[in-house]
Amino acid sequence: MERQKAMMLKRREFLKLFPAALLLPEFSSVIPFRKRKRARELGIKIGRLQPGNWNAITDVPGVKVGHSTIIRGSGKLVVGKGPVRTGVTVILPHDRIAEEYLPAGYHILNGNGEVTGLTQIESMGVIGSPLCLTNTSSVGMVYDAVVSRLPNDGLMPVVGETWDAWLNDVEGRHVHAEHVFAAMASAASGPVTEGNVGGGTGMTCYEFKGGIGTASRKLRKPLDKYTVGVLVQANHGSREELRIDGVPVGEELTDLMPEPDEASYLSSILIVIATDLPLLDYQLNRVAQRGAMGLARTGSVAHNSSGDFIMAFSTANRIPANEFWNGKTYSMQSIEQYDIEPLFSAVAEATDEAIINVLFAAEDMIGRDDHKVYALPIDRVLKIMDRYKRLFHEDEKRKIADLMERRL
Amino acid sequence: MIEPWNASRGRYFIAYRALNNFRSVLGLPVIDEFATFSSPIFFCPTPILGKIYNAGISLGHKRDPEMGIDLGWPPIVIGYQAPVPELMENWEQGLLDEIMKEAKKGGKGEGEIITVGGYEVRKLRIGECEIFATNAPLLPKQLQRIAQLSNAPFSIAFSTGNRLTAQKNAQPLVVTAASEEALSKIMDALQPKS
Numbered sequence A: 001m002e003r004q005k006a007m008m009l010k011r012r013e014f015l016k017l018f019p020a021a022l023l024l025p026e027f028s029s030v031i032p033f034r035k036r037k038r039a040r041e042l043g044i045k046i047g048r049l050q051p052g053n054w055n056a057i058t059d060v061p062g063v064k065v066g067h068s069t070i071i072r073g074s075g076k077l078v079v080g081k082g083p084v085r086t087g088v089t090v091i092l093p094h095d096r097i098a099e100e101y102l103p104a105g106y107h108i109l110n111g112n113g114e115v116t117g118l119t120q121i122e123s124m125g126v127i128g129s130p131l132c133l134t135n136t137s138s139v140g141m142v143y144d145a146v147v148s149r150l151p152n153d154g155l156m157p158v159v160g161e162t163w164d165a166w167l168n169d170v171e172g173r174h175v176h177a178e179h180v181f182a183a184m185a186s187a188a189s190g191p192v193t194e195g196n197v198g199g200g201t202g203m204t205c206y207e208f209k210g211g212i213g214t215a216s217r218k219l220r221k222p223l224d225k226y227t228v229g230v231l232v233q234a235n236h237g238s239r240e241e242l243r244i245d246g247v248p249v250g251e252e253l254t255d256l257m258p259e260p261d262e263a264s265y266l267s268s269i270l271i272v273i274a275t276d277l278p279l280l281d282y283q284l285n286r287v288a289q290r291g292a293m294g295l296a297r298t299g300s301v302a303h304n305s306s307g308d309f310i311m312a313f314s315t316a317n318r319i320p321a322n323e324f325w326n327g328k329t330y331s332m333q334s335i336e337q338y339d340i341e342p343l344f345s346a347v348a349e350a351t352d353e354a355i356i357n358v359l360f361a362a363e364d365m366i367g368r369d370d371h372k373v374y375a376l377p378i379d380r381v382l383k384i385m386d387r388y389k390r391l392f393h394e395d396e397k398r399k400i401a402d403l404m405e406r407r408l
Numbered sequence B: 001m002i003e004p005w006n007a008s009r010g011r012y013f014i015a016y017r018a019l020n021n022f023r024s025v026l027g028l029p030v031i032d033e034f035a036t037f038s039s040p041i042f043f044c045p046t047p048i049l050g051k052i053y054n055a056g057i058s059l060g061h062k063r064d065p066e067m068g069i070d071l072g073w074p075p076i077v078i079g080y081q082a083p084v085p086e087l088m089e090n091w092e093q094g095l096l097d098e099i100m101k102e103a104k105k106g107g108k109g110e111g112e113i114i115t116v117g118g119y120e121v122r123k124l125r126i127g128e129c130e131i132f133a134t135n136a137p138l139l140p141k142q143l144q145r146i147a148q149l150s151n152a153p154f155s156i157a158f159s160t161g162n163r164l165t166a167q168k169n170a171q172p173l174v175v176t177a178a179s180e181e182a183l184s185k186i187m188d189a190l191q192p193k194s
Helices: A002-017 A118-124 A136-147 A177-186 A281-297 A321-326 A341-361 A378-387 A394-406 B028-034 B046-063 B091-105 B140-147 B180-190
Strands: A064-072 A084-092 A100-111 A131-135 A158-162 A211-218 A227-235 A268-275 A307-314 A329-334 B011-018 B041-045 B076-080 B112-116 B119-126 B129-134 B154-164 B173-178
Touching (some): A084 A227, A100 A118, A100 A321, A118 B140, A136 A158, A281 A307, A281 B140, B011 B028, B011 B140, B046 B091, B112 B180, B129 B140, B154 B173
Parallel strands (some): A268 A307
Antiparallel strands (some): A064 A084, B011 B154
């Protein structure tokens, strides 16, 4: 009861900061069920470490995720009217982020994109707002919405983008403040909806349908009480590059290309890494770099036209804003540099699996001008993985065989 | 040489800023990666950077033979324009003995001393390099902002305010940071006089 009361209080505090979150407009902020299974459920086990309870960024205590998904209209593109296939995803590091900052770092693997607030992370090493992921043309609107609910003289919001113009009326700028507030209000711990949701709604990944994905890992000893979680908005890669658990799946799946086949899809990815391991900002820069290793495992080479940004934060040290700005000093905890090693492989694994989870969750989508992007054909992928002996556990193999019989 | 002398038992935060293709310096990648150092900072004529770097490696072993090489590595060596000194036979041993002697003796140190907010910042210019040394508990990014205040081709800032030591069983250690207000006061005090 006491715990419930405390949670209610926390929610009230949050809604005080973001009151418009109570208004739910015409879009969906929650998708209540999942049609496709995740890679791990189907016997694809990436890496050696164990995931957390949800295999999601929300396995890091305090971290919440919410989406606003806007899907409206069909047919020919009319700028300002649609069709609309977009949204915003919000990662809330903790409920009082505007009042208690967290150390943060970042890495730009290829900088053809936008993430606001990076100069502040570069200079001060902290974040003090939710992290928002959306489409390229909506960065300003999302930024403005978050700023309107932050204290004066606070820190800049972190808002990142990828380009969903192949499916979405991106220039129509259909993401508005109420979508941001609704995503914030829906932010929750527990399982995270993946695929065609939030900022990932209109994205394309390895020329299959892309979007949002997440995964987590428990660290190995002696850091086994800590967790790292990753969430990605994946809109990158060419088909032939795609590798799943080392298997060159993309080289075998040469059909089901986006239609009509007239565009370049070598776009971008946003990767957000959260951990409860006590780390300082410069260490989090190093953590962010390891996110790139996970991305590379899925086949990406960070193309010239890509905006591949990786942000990392640690929830272990909450820095009260008044101490950060006006105290004399404040204290934090930090792992010594030689103890950080177990985190690196966990970050690479979780990033790898988060991207693969995007592909397993996202479904076919038809967007503007009837452009179509196909979902990853899971049944065929499982056959390929089986041929390469990368499906694990006999009992799961049996389940998969049954599944393949019935087709997904 | 500038020595945070208990470095062999821990590391300190450090940052640097280079302008105009300044390149007479060795030992920077580890600063880029870990934002810490645990070596003396050596200054020498640019043509003998490599020799002094090598002496720095020897010093690490001599000072503490049980110290892992990575703990006192790499030496930071910064060059300046000067004639190359005539190096006598066994010069490295002589240099190391001198360093050890001076270190044991201790001293008042050199450079301009600025006291602000109860902390001390020492500012010293050697050749094209300006050094800021402080006991204020500044994190690497804060030290970076201090280093950026200099108009010298190369500047380096380090703090003895946090000593980072190895921990058993990966236990976290406590790090202290100056607030933005405290940092601003230090930065204001260090602004070049117009």
